[in-house]
Amino acid sequence: MTRERIYLFDTTLRDGAQTQGVDFSVTDKRLIAEALDGLGIDYIEGGWPGANPTDTAFFGEPPALRTARLTAFGMTKRAGRSVQNDPGLAAVLDAKTPAVCLVGKTWDYQVDVALGVPREDNLRAIYDSIAEVARRGAEPLFDAEHFFDGWKANRDYALSCLVEALEAGARWIVLCDTNGGTVPGEVFEIVSEVAKTIPGDRLGIHAHNDTENAVANSLAAIEAGVRQVQGTLNGLGERCGNANLCSLIPNLMLKDRYAKRFETGIGEDALARLTSVSRLLDEILNRHPNRHLPYVGGSAFAHKGGLHVSAVLKAPETYEHVKPESVGNRRIIPVSDQSGRSNIVSRLRDAGIEVRADDDRIGRLLEIVKEREFQGYAYDAAEASFELLARRTLGQLPAFFCVDGFRVLVERRFNAVGELVTVSEAVVKVRVDDEVLMSVGEGNGPVNALDQALRKDLGRYSQFIEDLTLEDYKVRILTSGTEAVTRVLIESRDAKGRRWGTVGVSPNIVDASFQALSDAIVYKLLREGAPASGAAVAPKGGSASWAGGC
Numbered sequence: 001m002t003r004e005r006i007y008l009f010d011t012t013l014r015d016g017a018q019t020q021g022v023d024f025s026v027t028d029k030r031l032i033a034e035a036l037d038g039l040g041i042d043y044i045e046g047g048w049p050g051a052n053p054t055d056t057a058f059f060g061e062p063p064a065l066r067t068a069r070l071t072a073f074g075m076t077k078r079a080g081r082s083v084q085n086d087p088g089l090a091a092v093l094d095a096k097t098p099a100v101c102l103v104g105k106t107w108d109y110q111v112d113v114a115l116g117v118p119r120e121d122n123l124r125a126i127y128d129s130i131a132e133v134a135r136r137g138a139e140p141l142f143d144a145e146h147f148f149d150g151w152k153a154n155r156d157y158a159l160s161c162l163v164e165a166l167e168a169g170a171r172w173i174v175l176c177d178t179n180g181g182t183v184p185g186e187v188f189e190i191v192s193e194v195a196k197t198i199p200g201d202r203l204g205i206h207a208h209n210d211t212e213n214a215v216a217n218s219l220a221a222i223e224a225g226v227r228q229v230q231g232t233l234n235g236l237g238e239r240c241g242n243a244n245l246c247s248l249i250p251n252l253m254l255k256d257r258y259a260k261r262f263e264t265g266i267g268e269d270a271l272a273r274l275t276s277v278s279r280l281l282d283e284i285l286n287r288h289p290n291r292h293l294p295y296v297g298g299s300a301f302a303h304k305g306g307l308h309v310s311a312v313l314k315a316p317e318t319y320e321h322v323k324p325e326s327v328g329n330r331r332i333i334p335v336s337d338q339s340g341r342s343n344i345v346s347r348l349r350d351a352g353i354e355v356r357a358d359d360d361r362i363g364r365l366l367e368i369v370k371e372r373e374f375q376g377y378a379y380d381a382a383e384a385s386f387e388l389l390a391r392r393t394l395g396q397l398p399a400f401f402c403v404d405g406f407r408v409l410v411e412r413r414f415n416a417v418g419e420l421v422t423v424s425e426a427v428v429k430v431r432v433d434d435e436v437l438m439s440v441g442e443g444n445g446p447v448n449a450l451d452q453a454l455r456k457d458l459g460r461y462s463q464f465i466e467d468l469t470l471e472d473y474k475v476r477i478l479t480s481g482t483e484a485v486t487r488v489l490i491e492s493r494d495a496k497g498r499r500w501g502t503v504g505v506s507p508n509i510v511d512a513s514f515q516a517l518s519d520a521i522v523y524k525l526l527r528e529g530a531p532a533s534g535a536a537v538a539p540k541g542g543s544a545s546w547a548g549g550c
Helices: 026-039 053-060 087-093 108-115 119-135 147-168 184-194 214-224 245-254 274-284 309-314 341-350 360-375 383-393 446-456 459-465 509-527
Strands: 007-010 043-047 069-075 099-105 139-145 172-177 203-207 228-231 402-414 420-432 435-443 469-477 486-493 499-506
Touching (some): 007 245, 026 043, 026 053, 069 087, 069 139, 087 099, 099 108, 139 147, 172 214, 184 203, 184 214, 228 245, 341 383, 402 446, 402 509, 420 459, 446 509
Parallel strands (some): 007 043, 043 069, 069 099
Antiparallel strands (some): 469 486
């Protein structure tokens, strides 16, 4: 039986950015886009070109996506202007993305009150704008704003807006439950009626979660005929959020009702990375993941000790509706923490490390990862540190240099012109081969000073790290009190456009930062194929992040 294709459209970079407390940087947006592309998402809505400096910069240097279609978002032209004379529309079209999604009013009340224009003018704006997108060679999408409210108020006018978009050449016409107030039964009934006029393979659904029904509404719309579904990672979005793709995707792929009828562009291997992508978003936002999210939450497959423990271990399928490993998660039982080797093996393969699943070292690595995660390490946004840890455990990490020690001083004083300044100075002592090198660095903070000192002189390795730059630095306090444990995540990049994340954990923020910094350098040396050092020996009891397998 041939399955129908469901197309996945992610709006995290736009709708997610409207979440209170969320502010993506350009680097954040690129990282998320690349992760979504790696999953197999069909469309990635990057934002609104011209609306703010971040979105404009993002589209000015867009990420190189392998399969997803980068989509620019904007509004239909304003009434009284031509498509050639609307600056807002021009900025969207000038982004030259493969697809363009334009939002337009479909509720007569909004046209009358919010726009204050004749309804015919709104219809003309929809047609002309979508036609212009098509004329320029981009794939046109139309977001029918407030569609469900518009249908309830004046179904003839709401439907006429969709017809205008269809006749203008829209590939997708997306029915938006903009205020999130529609419930699943209504969605099914309304979409079923719409599908009598607009073919289902041209319809999409965009649901908000104000009644906790965004995922259910999206599934109801699919049942009624739509073949594109929009949502965000972790349900991010304004007010109560949007439909959560981290729930929708596994529902479509793992539940027989949908899996036997539909297919997506996501493969089983990519689905097994869903949990990592979900947590990557939280690390980028520097916030604690919601442990109780379906499928990807840390407690999604947690079984508290007691009556069920023995039964869970003997027949987990009776207490778990899907296998945790299918979405990259793991089962947690407090008295016997369970985790599959397949996750570790999959992550190793992503790093280009081929190891048999029955290799005894995999079990050892698994235990190390569990212990370090208990200490506070998080590898979902620090794949470079995970690869170094794995290679070190497997005996595959060359020894480059060793750090014998470092010292950081912070001085607050008046400078020569009487200004109060804070100056940081760091001293780092490293060994390369038989040579001891000591470097001093100054910076606008202890971490910057350490970074300068560590990179200042690495002997024959200095040439390999000349193009290394620190792109982002995030700190999270994991425990409270005066002896709080700190986790530091660092994002690095080089001139080849490669980006990687590293992590450090310590009660001392400077020590945690240094772990992440040194991992970043070691990973760069590894990627560059730098030759191993001949005399690097780890300090007794040294941190696992200390310099490259030594």
